[in-house]
Amino acid sequence: MSFKGKASSLISNMREKKKERAANIANSMSSNAVKEVSPEFDYVEKRDRVEVPNLATAEEETESKFADGPAEKNNQLSLWENTKGPACAGSRKDSVQGLSRNSLVMYQARSHVAASIELPQIGSQGISSWGFDVLDMSAEQCEAYVYHLFDQFGLIDEFELDKNVVIDFVGAILGKYREVDYHDYLHATQVVHQTGWLLLRTQSANDYIVLGLLLAALCHDVDHPGNNNGFEIQADTELARIYAYDSVLERHHCATALRVLHNDKLNVLKTLGRDDSFKVKSVLVHAILSTDMNEHSVLMGRLEELTPEVFDDIEEQSHNTQLTKCLIAAIIHTADLSTNAMDLGVAKRWGNKCLEEFKCQGEKEKEKGLVVTSFMENLVEDKDRCKIQFGFVKFVCKPWFLTMSKFEMFELDEPLANLNAVIGYYDEGQ
Numbered sequence: 001m002s003f004k005g006k007a008s009s010l011i012s013n014m015r016e017k018k019k020e021r022a023a024n025i026a027n028s029m030s031s032n033a034v035k036e037v038s039p040e041f042d043y044v045e046k047r048d049r050v051e052v053p054n055l056a057t058a059e060e061e062t063e064s065k066f067a068d069g070p071a072e073k074n075n076q077l078s079l080w081e082n083t084k085g086p087a088c089a090g091s092r093k094d095s096v097q098g099l100s101r102n103s104l105v106m107y108q109a110r111s112h113v114a115a116s117i118e119l120p121q122i123g124s125q126g127i128s129s130w131g132f133d134v135l136d137m138s139a140e141q142c143e144a145y146v147y148h149l150f151d152q153f154g155l156i157d158e159f160e161l162d163k164n165v166v167i168d169f170v171g172a173i174l175g176k177y178r179e180v181d182y183h184d185y186l187h188a189t190q191v192v193h194q195t196g197w198l199l200l201r202t203q204s205a206n207d208y209i210v211l212g213l214l215l216a217a218l219c220h221d222v223d224h225p226g227n228n229n230g231f232e233i234q235a236d237t238e239l240a241r242i243y244a245y246d247s248v249l250e251r252h253h254c255a256t257a258l259r260v261l262h263n264d265k266l267n268v269l270k271t272l273g274r275d276d277s278f279k280v281k282s283v284l285v286h287a288i289l290s291t292d293m294n295e296h297s298v299l300m301g302r303l304e305e306l307t308p309e310v311f312d313d314i315e316e317q318s319h320n321t322q323l324t325k326c327l328i329a330a331i332i333h334t335a336d337l338s339t340n341a342m343d344l345g346v347a348k349r350w351g352n353k354c355l356e357e358f359k360c361q362g363e364k365e366k367e368k369g370l371v372v373t374s375f376m377e378n379l380v381e382d383k384d385r386c387k388i389q390f391g392f393v394k395f396v397c398k399p400w401f402l403t404m405s406k407f408e409m410f411e412l413d414e415p416l417a418n419l420n421a422v423i424g425y426y427d428e429g430q
């Protein structure tokens with residue numbers, strides 16, 4: 001065999017092994033870690049929630065801290081100075097496989113009364129299922145599920161995170177999601193799930209990236225007011241002025257997350273040390289800022305230029321900051337767009353939630369005498385609602401998932417098939 005032939009057979013063997021490893025993790029997550037235990041698992045009831053500083057009054061103070069904070073390029077604080085991480089696929093796999101009945105005992109570690117939180121679908125689906133549907137889960141179930149994922153990814157052991165602080169942090173962040181129609185704690189939980197699902201297929205990402213991305217998914221829309229950046233800017237709100245009309249809400253979500261992390265009782269990263277903590281925060285900030293829809297086309301253009309194998313071993317390419325950032329942005333943005341790529345019934349419910357939020361924004365714009373955003377008015381008739389959804393799913397979501405599908409490791413056949421069904425449904429209804 002020629003050298004070229006040997007090399008290509010070696011590469012194809014490596015790819016096979018990588019696929020096998022991903023399948024093992026997915027299986028161990030659904031079988032070892034989940035099926036062996038009851039669909040109900042013990043989770044600690046938080047009777048003494050930790051107080052979090054008032055957001056409204058702390059916004060400007062946070063802004064100044066934020067400006068000097070994690071994105072600093074000095075002192076080698078940023079992940080981007082050196083993305084090489086201590087742990088990746090191997091250790092993650094071991095920690096996931098090591099999970100069993102015993103791991104669930106950890107949830108009772110606190111001295112409070114333990115409550116049994118029922119997670120109806122986790123026994124058969126959980127992280128291994130793209131279609132895991134959170135829509136009927138309670139806030140407590142969402143908290144338990146998010147904590148469960150941090151645990152399943154081995155992050156609590158790997159970084160020696162304080163379990164009680166993780167539980168309190170998850171509760172504090174989900175508790176800061178407002179009661180709006182779409183961007184609520186359910187959306188946050190769904191995006192955490194989908195981010196985890198994608199990370200399972202990104203075996204070479206180190207644990208800083210995994211932890212940063214899961215935290216980012218949890219926090220990415222925290223304290224969302226139920227309107228978009230366009231509204232904030234048009235209404236010249238205080239937030240818009242604080243963030244200089246640039247990614248206003250995404251910067252607000254980042255600042256809120258960083259403020260919660262700044263509270264000693266809620267700082268999940270406390271055990272990491274200063275430098276490692278900033279590495280994780282760098283991922284978190286970059287990921288959340290990447291959820292701004294204004295970044296969508298730019299990011300898609302970058303992905304289109306990449307070769308299909310480029311993310312297969314991201315740890316090997318850790319010197320390539322831009323590539324690492326691109327992967328982080330691609331994962332969270334895919335997760336954020338995932339609600340339209342679920343089973344038709346689930347996608348329809350998410351679609352309705354989104355349209356209700358649009359309707360509210362349209363009404364707020366009318367009340368304030370602002371220009372009403374074109375797709376946020378006349379959302380009463382079914383055919384008008386279908387038309388808006390059809391346009392978004394067909395011309396934004398589908399092309400995005402198609403672009404992402406060239407990176408075979410993500411295995412996006414199911415979401416793409418769902419998107420086709422969803423497009424067909426809205427097309428018929430418009």
Ligand SMILES: [Zn+2]
Nearest residue numbers: 187220221336
């Ligand atoms: Zn979102």
